[in-house]
Amino acid sequence: MLYRVAIVGAGPSxxxxxxxxHNLQNEDQIFAIDMVERLPTPxxxxxxxxxxxHPKIKTVSKVFEKIASDPNFRLFANVEIGSEISVAQLSExxxxxxxxxxxxxxxxxxxxxxxxxxxxxxxDFVPWYNAHPDFANIEIPLDCDTAVVIxxxxxxxxxxxxxxxxxxxxxxxxxxxxAISAFKNSKVRDVYTTARRGPExxxxxxxxxxELAKLEHTNVIMAKSDIENAVIRAGEAPEKDVKxxxxxxxxxxxxxxxxxxxxxxFLFEHRPKEIVGTDRVEGIVYxxxxxxxxxxxxxVITAIGYQASAIDGVPYESGKVVNIEGHVKKNIYVVxxxxxxxxxxxxxxxxxAAAVVELLVSGLSQPxxxxxxxxxxxxxxxxxxxxxxxxxxxxxxxxxLVGKPRRKAVLREDLLHLxxx
Numbered sequence: 001m002l003y004r005v006a007i008v009g010a011g012p013s014x015x016x017x018x019x020x021x022h023n024l025q026n027e028d029q030i031f032a033i034d035m036v037e038r039l040p041t042p043x044x045x046x047x048x049x050x051x052x053x054h055p056k057i058k059t060v061s062k063v064f065e066k067i068a069s070d071p072n073f074r075l076f077a078n079v080e081i082g083s084e085i086s087v088a089q090l091s092e093x094x095x096x097x098x099x100x101x102x103x104x105x106x107x108x109x110x111x112x113x114x115x116x117x118x119x120x121x122x123x124d125f126v127p128w129y130n131a132h133p134d135f136a137n138i139e140i141p142l143d144c145d146t147a148v149v150i151x152x153x154x155x156x157x158x159x160x161x162x163x164x165x166x167x168x169x170x171x172x173x174x175x176x177x178x179a180i181s182a183f184k185n186s187k188v189r190d191v192y193t194t195a196r197r198g199p200e201x202x203x204x205x206x207x208x209x210x211e212l213a214k215l216e217h218t219n220v221i222m223a224k225s226d227i228e229n230a231v232i233r234a235g236e237a238p239e240k241d242v243k244x245x246x247x248x249x250x251x252x253x254x255x256x257x258x259x260x261x262x263x264x265x266f267l268f269e270h271r272p273k274e275i276v277g278t279d280r281v282e283g284i285v286y287x288x289x290x291x292x293x294x295x296x297x298x299x300v301i302t303a304i305g306y307q308a309s310a311i312d313g314v315p316y317e318s319g320k321v322v323n324i325e326g327h328v329k330k331n332i333y334v335v336x337x338x339x340x341x342x343x344x345x346x347x348x349x350x351x352x353a354a355a356v357v358e359l360l361v362s363g364l365s366q367p368x369x370x371x372x373x374x375x376x377x378x379x380x381x382x383x384x385x386x387x388x389x390x391x392x393x394x395x396x397x398x399x400x401l402v403g404k405p406r407r408k409a410v411l412r413e414d415l416l417h418l419x420x421x
Contacts, residue, residue: 001367002030005360006090008081008311009100010037011044013336013349015064017098020357022070029361030072034094034373036085037077039133040383040415041391042068044102046346047408048132051158052173053165055405060346068385076373077383078416082311085376087332093371096331096360099314099321100353103306103337107319109150113275113284117141122151122159122303129162129179131408133415136178141280142186144298148284150272151303152195153203157212159301164191164264166217174399174406190263192295194270194286199230199249200242202268205345209248212264213255219263224253226268275300306342326356333360387419394418 005021007014014035021031041047043061050057068075081087090097106121108114118141127135149160162170167183175183195202199222212220227249234242249266270286276294277283283296307319314332315322320341321334328334335353337343344352383391391409395418398407409415 001028002032003095003364003367004032004034004093004372005096005098006094006373007033007035007098007100008087008090009044009102009336009338010035010039010042010075010077011100011102011336012046012060012064012346013102013338013353014044014098014100015042015067016350016353017100017335017357018070018073019063019067019350020354021361022067023354024357024361029364032072032074033070034074034076036079036081036090036373037075037383038080040078040412040419042075042077042388048127048130050130051162052130052170052175053161054158055173057346058405073385075383075385075388076377077388078381078412079373079377082313084380085373087311087313089376090373091331093368093373093375094331095364095368096333098356098360099311099328099332099334099338100336101308101311101338103308103319103342105307105309105319106302107305107307109272109302109304111272111274113277113281116275116277116281117279118144118277118281118298119275119300120302122149122155122301123306125159125301126155129175129183131174131176131179131410133410133412136176136410140182141299142182142188145187146190146192146295146297147188147299147301148295148297149191149193149301149303151193152197152201153303153305154205154208156193156303157204157208159303160191160193160264161212161215161218163188163301164218164262165215166262169217172403174404174408176408176410178410188299189261190265192265192267192297194267194272194295196269196271198233198268199227199246200234200238202245202249204245206241206244206248209245209252212252215264217260217262219258219260220252220255220266221263222249222253222266224250226266227253230268306337308338326352326359327363331363381416381421383416383419383421387421390420391415391418 106123274285310316395406
């Protein structure tokens with residue numbers, strides 16, 4: 001029997017869900033998969049979230065392309081669910097609908113001054129330098145000598161690193177052209193990454209920390225006393241990840257001092273209290289164990305977590321889709337960050353999707369045979385798999401000419417043009 005499954009979203013969790021469906025196929029159950037994506041391009045965070053100077057992480061896209069080569073797989077990019085087409089309409093036509101839209105909205109601090117010019121979320125900054133069409137024209141004030149990043153996870157570290165790198169290091173990456181130009185004109189020389197709690201609670205991963213030692217043009221500064229005190233607080237038998245992180249931080253704190261023009265500072269036990277300024281950010285006040293301190297700066301970027309953007313017809317609560325082990329309601333399921341919140345790495349989505357897909361398959365009965373998304377699209381311009389391959393090949397070819405893995409088109413109309421649409 002042939003079952004039709006619609007997957008809303010085209011990031012890692014979406015492709016891993018498609019892969020899990022493929023793996024569960026047998027003579028009695030074949031799955032035809034229609035993947036629907038709002039943007040003209042698939043791959044989600046692998047394209048618009050992973051730091052450009054970490055190209056190895058992006059090689060998972062080869063897995064995505066293999067999944068997409070299945071004859072029962074179809075891509076419907078440049079099609080938005082929730083406005084043009086409803087989830088209810090998909091639910092009527094498909095045997096199952098899988099929500100895999102991720103978490104694209106940045107969480108807010110909830111402190112005074114957060115709306116000042118120069119205060120922004122990593123949820124805006126990261127897609128800006130990664131050539132996301134929706135963020136091409138946002139203004140990033142890099143006309144200040146000091147920037148502050150709030151957060152203690154890998155996104156915060158990515159943001160701080162991108163701000164404090166020597167910009168020519170990005171020339172061989174797929175960073176958006178407009179972002180490279182802006183970084184080369186940037187006056188930022190000191191970047192402070194601040195965490196509310198001590199180093200033992202940081203959500204950085206040790207491989208990311210260890211890579212900081214490889215920065216050739218940036219001072220990386222951690223106070224040795226911060227790490228020593230954290231080791232004491234962590235006790236004699238800390239969890240493996242905590243120990244690995246603290247070991248990596250100790251190496252940074254102990255490393256010989258360098259004298260570059262650009263510096264990346266880490267401050268712990270700094271709780272944001274207020275962003276100050278008149279027409280724009282002029283500084284940020286923190287509460288620390290030693291009292292309130294102010295860092296004068298012109299840019300504050302928060303990286304304190306993400307929450308899912310709501311889709312009409314899908315219940316949301318606390319920044320994610322309401323679900324029980326991935327089941328939302330009727331024949332609707334959810335995977336990835338939209339299901340569990342923004343946690344784990346890209347690979348975490350594989351086991352997560354596999355578990356949800358097993359639940360989905362166990363709930364199937366007779367195929368609906370009630371049409372598909374083609375009945376609903378109308379005059380919408382659709383980027384199918386062939387059009388995406390044309391975009392992909394054109395970007396890669398353009399990159400080869402200038403020593404990059406790819407040179408991304410940014411504007412939606414340019415992407416559609418490369419796709420021959």
